[in-house]
Amino acid sequence: MSEDDDGRKLPAIQNRLIGAAVEIDQDDPLEIVYQHSLFCQVVLPRSRPEGRVFERAYRNSSISLEAGKLWDGTRWIEQPLPAGPKPRLALCHLNSEAVKTRCPVVEVDRSARKFMERLGLNTDGGSTYNLFKREMKALAACRMTLGFGGKEHPVTVDAKPIRRFEAWLAHEKGQPTLWPGVIELSREYFDSLLEHAVPLDPRAVSALAHSAMALDAYSFLARRLYTLEKPVKVTWRQFHAQFGHEYNCNDPVKEFRKRFLPAVRAALTVYPSAKVEEVTGGLLLKPSLPPVHPESVAVSHGLADQVRARLPAPPPVKDLAPATVERFRKLYPRIDPHACKGDFDGWLEAKEPPRDYDRAFLGFARKWVKGKV
Numbered sequence: 001m002s003e004d005d006d007g008r009k010l011p012a013i014q015n016r017l018i019g020a021a022v023e024i025d026q027d028d029p030l031e032i033v034y035q036h037s038l039f040c041q042v043v044l045p046r047s048r049p050e051g052r053v054f055e056r057a058y059r060n061s062s063i064s065l066e067a068g069k070l071w072d073g074t075r076w077i078e079q080p081l082p083a084g085p086k087p088r089l090a091l092c093h094l095n096s097e098a099v100k101t102r103c104p105v106v107e108v109d110r111s112a113r114k115f116m117e118r119l120g121l122n123t124d125g126g127s128t129y130n131l132f133k134r135e136m137k138a139l140a141a142c143r144m145t146l147g148f149g150g151k152e153h154p155v156t157v158d159a160k161p162i163r164r165f166e167a168w169l170a171h172e173k174g175q176p177t178l179w180p181g182v183i184e185l186s187r188e189y190f191d192s193l194l195e196h197a198v199p200l201d202p203r204a205v206s207a208l209a210h211s212a213m214a215l216d217a218y219s220f221l222a223r224r225l226y227t228l229e230k231p232v233k234v235t236w237r238q239f240h241a242q243f244g245h246e247y248n249c250n251d252p253v254k255e256f257r258k259r260f261l262p263a264v265r266a267a268l269t270v271y272p273s274a275k276v277e278e279v280t281g282g283l284l285l286k287p288s289l290p291p292v293h294p295e296s297v298a299v300s301h302g303l304a305d306q307v308r309a310r311l312p313a314p315p316p317v318k319d320l321a322p323a324t325v326e327r328f329r330k331l332y333p334r335i336d337p338h339a340c341k342g343d344f345d346g347w348l349e350a351k352e353p354p355r356d357y358d359r360a361f362l363g364f365a366r367k368w369v370k371g372k373v
Helices: 010-026 085-101 108-118 127-141 187-196 202-207 212-227 236-243 252-269 294-300 304-310 322-331 337-348 357-368
Strands: 033-036 053-058 061-066 069-071 076-078 105-107 143-148 155-158 162-172 175-185 197-200 232-235 275-279 282-286
Touching (some): 085 108, 085 127, 085 175, 085 197, 108 127, 127 162, 187 197, 197 202, 202 212, 202 252, 212 236, 212 282, 322 337, 322 357, 337 357
Antiparallel strands (some): 069 076, 275 282
16 A cells, blocks of 8 residues: 555645645644654554554664554454554644643544544545544554663553544444544553644645655654754664665665655645755754744643743844944944844844843954955
8 A cells, every 4th residue: 555545646746735835934823733752753654564563663762563453342343553644644633632622532523524624634424534534443443562772771661542442333335333432542641742742733734644754754853853952964774764664675775765855855845944954875954943833832722921931032132332333334344334233133033142242243243244345
């Protein structure tokens, strides 16, 4: 099965990406969706694995998924392993509802329809909605275990996100089927989610909903770039080890790069503040603003005043001392000191306020005037 399971043509996908990019660049999102930081680093299968167990290791960490069963009132029904874009969307939905309501219990049917409508996905009972329901059930049934640490101190953690799944029987095409009703997140997962939820722009998620790899790339960048303190190069081999489990040909890293790089480019299209540079052998990741500004997150939860209080205050605008202006004009005749001051004040917005404003201005001016004299 292909990971890009919606069957839409490439031009339609490109148009959707471009449209989302324009909208994201112009306005903040009206609503926000969330992914757990865990799933920004450890990925679910992108295509349906053979068998009922999926394991993936990266450095000193590993994930193990086991397909499970759901009780339909009379018998146990085997569920597949969650795979492709839909379980990622399902997790986003469950996380978002839990964060928004501050409650681990999610009423699936009504909220899922609204979620899919918000992402522009079909909810009229067609194949897209049925796939979403199937992956929601697969998620609810599967067992998830994480491993951390090396041989000296190995740790195993039960990370199953869903504790309880309530359903009712519906009939589709004359066949009884389990319809997701209520899902309760495990207490451990819910508490961890409230601490480690990564806000995502729903317009970006919608534009990337055709591709599990693009969703993985976007989620990874949303978490990683904001936490960087300095630029970091990640090689294609490292990316392959983390994301390329299904590539086992003669040159798996090269084959993986062919698929992963377009996914990264798609993610960057709808993450305009991301600073990522293609370099020899990999990507250079640079510290970047998150895809959703912290104050936008607060507005969606009615906490804007609290977040504004935590945001650093802009540096006060100061006037240059007359002696500083005179010195500037002696050093750099024919150049407007106030033009330099405007750029200096803009530069200071991302810096700590200097102890000596005028001295810092003259130091800035030495570099600023190069090419202007």
